[in-house]
Structures are given as C-alpha cells and as structure tokens.
Amino acid sequence: EAGVAQSPRYKIIEKRQSVAFWCxxxxxxxxxxxxxxxxxxxPKLLIQFQNxxxxxxxxxxxxxxxxxxLKGVDSTLKIQPAKLEDSAVYLCxxxxxxxxxxxxxxxxxxxxxx
Amino acid sequence: AQRVTQPEKLxxxxxxxxxxxxxxxxxxxxxxxxxxxxxxxxxxxxxxxHISRESIKGFTADLxxxxxxxxxxxxxxxxxxxxxxxxxxxTGGGNKLTFGTGTQLKVEL
Numbered sequence: 001e002a003g004v005a006q007s008p009r010y011k012i013i014e015k016r017q018s019v020a021f022w023c024x025x026x027x028x029x030x031x032x033x034x035x036x037x038x039x040x041x042x043p044k045l046l047i048q049f050q051n052x053x054x055x056x057x058x059x060x061x062x063x064x065x066x067x068x069x070l071k072g073v074d075s076t077l078k079i080q081p082a083k084l085e086d087s088a089v090y091l092c093x094x095x096x097x098x099x100x101x102x103x104x105x106x107x108x109x110x111x112x113x114x
Numbered sequence: 115a116q117r118v119t120q121p122e123k124l125x126x127x128x129x130x131x132x133x134x135x136x137x138x139x140x141x142x143x144x145x146x147x148x149x150x151x152x153x154x155x156x157x158x159x160x161x162x163x164h165i166s167r168e169s170i171k172g173f174t175a176d177l178x179x180x181x182x183x184x185x186x187x188x189x190x191x192x193x194x195x196x197x198x199x200x201x202x203x204x205t206g207g208g209n210k211l212t213f214g215t216g217t218q219l220k221v222e223l
Contacts, residue, residue: 003157031209042118042200042213043158056210091158095209103209105158 002026004106006092012112018080021109025073025094031055032069033103034077035091043091049075082113116141116205120214127191128222135186135217137175137201146204147177147184148211153197161186161199171195191221 005024013019025032031050035043046065047057051072060067064083069075079086089110093103117140127133139145149161162170164177164184175186184201201214 033209040123040215042202042215043211044213045210048210102160103211107157 004092004094004104006090006106006109008109009107010110010112012114013082015084015113016081018078019082019111020076020078021090021092021111023075023077023092023106025075025092026104028096029094029104030072030097031095032075033093033095034067034075035093037089037091037108039088046077079111082111084113087111087113116203116212118201118203118212118214120199120201120217122217123215124218124220126220126222129193130190133186133188133191133195133219133221135199135201135219137184137186137214139182139184139201139203141182141203141205143205145177145179147175148202148204149173149175149184149186150200150202150213151197152200158200191219193221193223195219196221 004026007022011019033048034046036046037043046060047067048055049069052069065079067077089108091108092106095103119138121136147164150158151161152158173186173188175184177184198216198218200216202211204211
C-alpha cells in the first residue's frame with residue numbers, strides 16, 4: 001500500500017512569512033496526526049484528527065498555527081506568521097482508527113525559518 | 115503529566131555485543147509503551163509494543179512497572195541495527211503518543 005505522503009519536503013522562509021504543509025494519509029485511515037520535531041528532540045503531537053473532526057489540539061500554538069482536514073482525507077498545516085523557533089521537521093502520521101492502532105509516518109517536511 | 119526519558123543521546127557498540135537502550139517513563143495511569151525506529155533516510159516506524167510481547171529483528175523490551183522502565187534489548191548487535199530509536203508512551207483513551215528524545219545507536223565493525 002502507498003504510504004503517507006507529504007509536501008513539500010523542504011521549505012526555507014523568513015520570519016514573519018507564512019507557510020503551509022500538505023499531508024495525504026494512507027487510504028482508509030480515519031485518524032491523522034501532525035507532529036513537530038525540533039532538532040535533538042522527539043516528535044511532539046500538535047494536532048490529531050478523527051475523520052474531519054479535531055480530537056486533540058492541546059499542544060497546537062493556536063495564535064499562529066492552524067490545521068484542517070476537509071472531507072476527512074487530506075490535511076494542511078499552516079503557520080502564520082512564522083518564528084525562528086518554528087524551525088523543525090513537521091511529520092504527518094495516520095492510523096486506521098483512533099485507538100490503539102499503529103501510526104504510520106510520512107517522510108516529513110523540514111522547515112527552516114531565517 | 116506524562117514524560118518519557120531516554121538518558122543516552124548516543125550509544126556505540128561493537129558488532130556482536132549486547133545492546134540495551136534505556137527508557138524510563140512517568141505516568142499515573144496504566145501505561146502502554148512502544149519503541150519506534152528511524153533508519154537513515156527512512157521514515158519513523160514502529161518496532162515493537164509492550165502488549166505484543168514479541169521479538170522483532172531480535173529486539174525485545176519488557177515493561178517494568180516497579181522501575182517504570184521499558185528498556186530495549188538485543189543480545190547480539192548487527193550493523194543494520196544502526197539507527198535512531200525512540201521510546202513512546204501512549205496515554206489516555208486516544209492514540210496520543212509522547213516520545214522521548216531518542217537514542218542514536220551506532221554499531222561498529
């Protein structure tokens with residue numbers, strides 16, 4: 001089966017600019033996750049969707065980050081405006097259902113904010 | 115609050131030597147622990163979970179609730195085991211994972 005797809009793979013922007021990431025989960029996977037992985041740290045969950053509804057966004061900095069999953073398939077994560085500390089790899093993952101299925105990860109998008 | 119600690123950033127062993135990657139957790143509820151692995155230029159993937167009690171690629175991990183640990187072990191390291199290993203804790207009723215900071219395992223010839 002095809003894996004989780006993400007684009008772009010790399011992005012360099014200046015601080016205060018906006019950026020968007022796209023994720024296409026594995027077909028049929030109801031649950032989608034966005035993680036932020038800062039260099040030297042483990043992935044940190046930003047937001048979790050069940051179909052097109054938000055299950056957990058407790059660690060999403062809502063003043064600048066937003067995410068949506070229209071139609072319960074693809075998802076976009078946006079940062080507006082970006083800060084230097086947003087430099088990280090943004091990982092998307094999906095699982096068949098919410099609990100407790102294995103999460104399958106995408107290749108990630110490496111964001112550099114200058 | 116839940117927390118996962120991996121004390122070693124880098125672990126270097128010789129081929130054929132035993133490997134133990136340490137993981138400690140703190141969580142007030144009933145924990146579910148996982149090990150994820152990321153080989154060079156590959157995606158993060160599940161290696162094993164404690165509820166399965168299985169051996170994957172020769173690796174095993176036992177949940178020790180008394181010591182709040184879930185160390186990953188392999189009796190004889192292979193070159194292909196070189197990778198980044200993350201311990202993760204699942205909490206609550208959802209599928210939320212809290213990851214440790216990871217340990218880079220380097221197996222030398």
